[in-house]
Structures are given as structure tokens and as C-alpha cells.
Amino acid sequence: MAKSQKSGYQITEKPFYVPIRDEVIIFERAFSEKIPVLLKGPTGCGKTRFVEYMAYHLSKNSKGTGLLFTVACHEDLTARDLTGRYIMKGGEAVWIDGPATLAAREGGILYLDEVVEARKDVTVILHPLTDHRRMLPIELLGEQVKAPESFMVVLSYNPGYQSVRKNLKQSTKQRFIAIDFAYPPPEKEIIIITTEGAVDRQTAEKLALLGNDIRNISTIDLEEGVSTRSLIYAARLIKQGMQPRRACSIAIAQAITDEKDEIAALEVIIDKIFR
Ligand SMILES: Nc1ncnc2c1ncn2[C@@H]1O[C@H](COP(=O)(O)OP(=O)(O)O)[C@@H](O)[C@H]1O
Ligand SMILES: [Mg+2]
Known part of the structure; x- marks a missing residue:
């Protein structure tokens, strides 16, 4: 070759x-x-x-x-x-x-x-x-x-x-x-989000917590939990100056489902973490 x-x-x-x-x-x-x-x-x-x-x-x-x-x-x-x-x-x-x-x-x-x-x-x-x-x-x-x-x-x-x-x-x-393979545990996902998303540790901690909460949610039946990739995308939008709640809505809630009530339920979790 x-x-x-x-x-x-x-x-x-x-x-x-x-x-x-x-x-x-x-x-x-x-x-x-x-x-x-x-x-x-x-x-x-x-x-x-x-x-x-x-x-x-x-x-x-x-x-x-x-x-x-x-x-x-x-x-x-x-x-x-x-x-x-x-x-x-x-x-x-x-x-x-x-x-x-x-x-x-x-x-x-x-x-x-x-x-x-x-x-x-x-x-x-x-x-x-x-x-x-x-x-x-x-x-x-x-x-x-x-x-x-x-x-x-x-x-x-x-x-x-x-x-x-x-x-x-x-x-x-x-x-x-x-x-x-499964999603990384929070302490590792924080490191991944910090490095790949180039955000501060506090933001990464919140995003990892959000990931964990969404994956463990029992009230709505999502096809799949939120990926590490989506959490990194949210981090990168935040790094660009986007308001965190909006960034998470776009990169996470809207990306994982098209059902209006599921999006609303996810946004409630997002709002709780990024008050
Ligand atoms: N253990 C890890 N170490 C470093 N980065 C990771 C890890 N897990 C996920 N990522 C990040 O998440 C992104 C998505 O992972 P990827 O390997 O493309 O997923 P998959 O192939 O399982 O769909 C990667 O581009 C990387 O930024
Ligand atoms: Mg792949």
C-alpha cells in the first residue's frame, strides 16, 4: 500500500x-x-x-x-x-x-x-x-x-x-x-466533560449530575439515557456563552426525544440543577 x-x-x-x-x-x-x-x-x-x-x-x-x-x-x-x-x-x-x-x-x-x-x-x-x-x-x-x-x-x-x-x-x-460499555460513573464523566467540553469543574459537575438524574428517571420512559456526547455538547454551548438551561434544552432534552411532555419533564430536571 x-x-x-x-x-x-x-x-x-x-x-x-x-x-x-x-x-x-x-x-x-x-x-x-x-x-x-x-x-x-x-x-x-x-x-x-x-x-x-x-x-x-x-x-x-x-x-x-x-x-x-x-x-x-x-x-x-x-x-x-x-x-x-x-x-x-x-x-x-x-x-x-x-x-x-x-x-x-x-x-x-x-x-x-x-x-x-x-x-x-x-x-x-x-x-x-x-x-x-x-x-x-x-x-x-x-x-x-x-x-x-x-x-x-x-x-x-x-x-x-x-x-x-x-x-x-x-x-x-x-x-x-x-x-x-455503560455511561461513565459521575466522577469520571466530570473529568471527560471538563476535558472535552473545556468548561470549569463546577459546570462539568452539574452536567454529570444532570446526566445521572436523567438516566435514573423513572417517571418517563426514554428510549435511551443521555449520552456523554450530548453532555459534552451542552458544555461546549455553555463555554460559547449560552445560558446553561437553554444549552441543556437544545443539546440534551430536544436531542433525546421528540415527545413534548418528555421534553417538558427533562426541562424540569435541567431547571432544578441549573437554577
Ligand atoms: N471514557 C472516555 N474517555 C474520554 N472521552 C470519552 C469517554 N467516553 C466518552 N467520551 C467522549 O464522548 C464522545 C462520544 O463517545 P464515542 O466514543 O463517540 O461514543 P460511541 O462510539 O459509544 O457512540 C467522545 O467523542 C468523547 O469526547
Ligand atoms: Mg461510535
Whole structure:
């Protein structure tokens, strides 16, 4: 692969990541043992940031390459989008490797974000990559790429959105170990909001408290609690000079639900904290 092509996937700076439980050590061990990893958890709780951090961390502390090939899955994503395709260039068909092929050739982490969104044929091409074979068959090239030591497959998905149609097959799931992510506990979320939102500690404390209250609310039935990402957005609006209650209404209440009475109930909690 040309240097310029590869450099786009290289994590060169240490991503800011606050470890929540034992996920770093689990991931290190999985990497050493060549076991693929599934990250489960609600949206905006740190799964993607964790993978970015681990790609960097493994390149400094183990045999990782620091390469991270991220694929945002969607329902039109096909296996060919992952393996590669021919494109016409000056009247000639030129083969372009897809992210899975690049990762299998160069080593590094192949990260499929929100994998349940992808079509079933996408997960099927993962099978030979995630068992003892560790190889990727590319039909169009008649080639089998053998993945190096540093190659690893990581998937993420949000079990909260699960439906029968959108679920991983057992035969896929059981090739992975699964790390369960949850929202960070308040003392850690305060640090994350302070750093990522660049607000003072007092504001971060209030936002973390708000997050905690909303997640524990029993009077309304929200589809999902407020994400760390939304709390950070509120912090950033506040930092820009927006009145905190308005910032929280926009970044949090309006973002998590469209139901008028739920928004009103959330604004009551916001007003109590940011009087
Ligand atoms: N443990 C953490 N350490 C540092 N930042 C975090 C952490 N958890 C969440 N964040 C922040 O929250 C944002 C959303 O997290 P992200 O990894 O994109 O969520 P997910 O992939 O689970 O949807 C990140 O961009 C980051 O700013
Ligand atoms: Mg993500």
C-alpha cells in the first residue's frame, strides 16, 4: 500500500480516554490471544474513542501497528465495500483495496461501527477473518489475504436498538468476546466533560449530575439515557456563552426525544440543577 494511503488510517496522537473499568486490559489480552472483540453499549458512551485509544496504545505497548480502519455500517453496505472494487482509470480497470483488505494486508484494527446495520453478507466475510484461519478471500482477485499478527477485528453495536431483523447471528457473535460499555460513573464523566467540553469543574459537575438524574428517571420512559456526547455538547454551548438551561434544552432534552411532555419533564430536571 502506498504510504499516503496508509497514513490516513494511522493514529499518531494519543487519544484522550478515561478508562472506566477493566476494558483496557481485556482488550490487550484479546489482542495478544488474537481474539476478536465486540463492544456493546448505548450511543455516545465512548466505544469509538476507546478503539482509537487502543489502536494507539497497542502501537506503543505491544505489537500493534497504530492503524485503525473504521467502517461506519449502514444498510447498503456490502461485502464488496469492505474487500474492494475495480474502478475505471484511463480506460483501464484498477483494483482498489477496501478497508478489510487493507487491514488484512497491513495489520491493524478493522473496526465495524454499528455492525447490526450492515447486511448479513458483510458479517459473513468476517468469519474466516475471525477464526483460526485469519484470512480474507477476495473472490474478484482470486486471492486469499493472510492477516498478520497485528490484525484484529472489533465490532460495536447498541443492544438497545436490537430487533429481530437487526441482530447479529449467534454464529457471528460467538466468534467474539464482548465488552459491555455503560455511561461513565459521575466522577469520571466530570473529568471527560471538563476535558472535552473545556468548561470549569463546577459546570462539568452539574452536567454529570444532570446526566445521572436523567438516566435514573423513572417517571418517563426514554428510549435511551443521555449520552456523554450530548453532555459534552451542552458544555461546549455553555463555554460559547449560552445560558446553561437553554444549552441543556437544545443539546440534551430536544436531542433525546421528540415527545413534548418528555421534553417538558427533562426541562424540569435541567431547571432544578441549573437554577
Ligand atoms: N471514557 C472516555 N474517555 C474520554 N472521552 C470519552 C469517554 N467516553 C466518552 N467520551 C467522549 O464522548 C464522545 C462520544 O463517545 P464515542 O466514543 O463517540 O461514543 P460511541 O462510539 O459509544 O457512540 C467522545 O467523542 C468523547 O469526547
Ligand atoms: Mg461510535
